[in-house]
Amino acid sequence: MRTTRTRHWRREKALPYLLLAPALVLLAGMVYPFGLGLYYSFTSYWLQYPNRFRFVWFDNYVDLMSEPLFARALEFTLGFTLAAVVVQVGLGLAVALFLHGRIPGRSVIRALMLLPLMIPPVITALMWKIMMASTNAGILNYMLSFLGVDPINWFGSTQGAVASVLIIDTWGNLPFVALILLGGLQALPTEPYEAARVDGAGPAAILRYVTLPLLSPFIVLVVLFRTMDSLRIFDVIYATTQGGPNDATTNLHIMAYQYSFQWYQMGKGMAQAIVLLLLVVIVSYLLMRLWNRASESTS
């Protein structure tokens, strides 16, 4: 009798841990590499000089701050993120509003919009790289030639490369933004719209004073997602410009990759990755607070 109770007690006590086990394993799988990376960022770990491995405290971080390329990469990381978020959320909202209206073939358009999401970003990037060839042999320049536009030097000029990366990233992520916002639009209550119409509000006023405030939690949510992704964008840049030309598209992630995997300076590479992580965490935290506030105000 006592044994059964003990067994039962043990089972009762063990059950939560058992249920938690997968999450704990997952957590350990995440924490260990992060901890290792953090540790390496305080060392002189350089793959090809294993004998020179030592703990250097904050030397890697201090070196980074004095590196001119770091300032440029940080500037590009933040500038690109701002541009990408503004362009993608702005266009995404326009597309969502368009698809929310009663238009013929809406379901077909929605299905087609999913296509870019199904293509791996590297493939997207390479596809666009071919289309954006700098001469009229590139289909994009060829199409633009009908509008009287001279061939654009997409990847061979600094401004062209920045614009190219932004266009490719936008093409790949616009559907995501549009679909989230469309989902938000469809979930909005109808009463405020009816009240606004009774008060004589036009479409612009309804958009400004009803739709946007009600949609704000969704907007903040996509801004959050797109900010995090844009801060750490890698694949599109690596597959098209590799950070060039003239370092115009080098962001912190590309720089961390170069240090770690081109030059094998793992310590410095990890320090950059940690700086990038901190940046993502801080910006995400601020956006989360904004999201909470927006959710509370609309509810």
Place this chain on the structure above:
Amino acid sequence: MRIQRRWLTGLLLATSFTMGGVLGASAQDDEALAYYRQAKIDWRQAAGQSLTIGLNKHPFTESLLPLIPQFRSLTGINVEYLILPEAEYFTKLVADLSQQRGEFSVIMTGPVRNWQYVPPNWILPLDDFLNNPKLTDLGWYKLDDFYPALIAANRWNGKTGGGVGEGPLYSLPVLEESYILAYRKDIFDQYNIKVPTTLEEMAEAARLVKKNAGIPGIVARGTPSVASMGTGFMSGLKAYTDGQWSEFDDKLNANFHDPRSVKFTETWIGMIRESGPPNWANMQWYDAMEAFTAGQAGMIADADFFAANYEDPKKSKVAGKVGYALIPAGQGGKPYAGLWTWALGISKATKNKEAAWLFVEWATAQRTLLNATLGYRNYNPARASIMNDPRVQEIMGAWGDGSYLKVVAKNLETARVAWTPQSERTRLGDIWARSLHEIYFQRMSAADALKKASNEVDKVLKEAGIK
């Protein structure tokens, strides 16, 4: 007719390799094995052992894979392999070598890569294997059949700043790559443009091609990476200074800002700006090669074996229209060209050293490399006997109306590894390439950008403990 025969030969070889792989030991395999069994060694001395080969994605790799069952039949050694694209391959390789895990027994490497692997003692010298009669029948293997320049390139005495061609042999070459000038003979003839023999003439020829034919006069690698530096640009710079200039002075101080280097760079970048393609700064080697192959450039100074692409009528718009010449030289007229070889080496951490050597010996044997050239277009052959094989001559001899083979042969008389041995070559090349972008985009003068590059390289070498 010649093309049809070549196509048929290729088809027959490809079919035979595929069938061999699928059906196992066929009559052809037996014949092939008989060739290897002529060597007076016991190929089965390491039977039962296992190897993992690290391979870069490359025509040589393609040629090797269908033959691996033959190697298994010959030796009883089990072979596994991992094939990765070049950048990922080298990262994985350095991770494996640095931790001495021995995951890869045999590696695909090359002279400048060995400079990274030799100082920390990660790869084995091959001389002991070569000179061990139990492991190598030198009479059968014919080491002297390899072009001497290629063997020299894979020897290094381990001293930073020099010593190439001396000391132990660290890898055996599987192909030859040196740098020559390819030009559109039809355009040059049509507009009476002189084939350039100096940098200034090259810039003028590029200008005339652009003016008359309306296409870029020259195409070249331009991405901000070491890969853009070691071929046409560096060979040109070395030739411009009659081989006198080097990336370092006697005290291992970076030397990019040397006045001769500044002058050459100004002229080269000026030529690219004036007559090159608009997207030069984003051009990888394959972009440059494809642009020339597509008839979108008048000249290209790059790898000699790109000719296989230019002269392939199935892919190329310029097949039969290309002429070949040495890289334009300096005032002394002394030719200079850089050199690279993909090669096979052995990781020190491997547990099965003899088995690894047997694989290297088999993979770099005359017959294996001949198959790679005939069946998989693994150009240019590293062995003279393969270059002189009538079937190879029939294919390559037609390129450039026969000028190709002559230029390659002439080039090989003096071609050598252009880089100075030190383990931070990749970083150095990346820094150097970035400085070219500063000049191209007119952010800095050539003198300032190259001085900045020198300072950065000095800093890196100091940090790495090299100087």
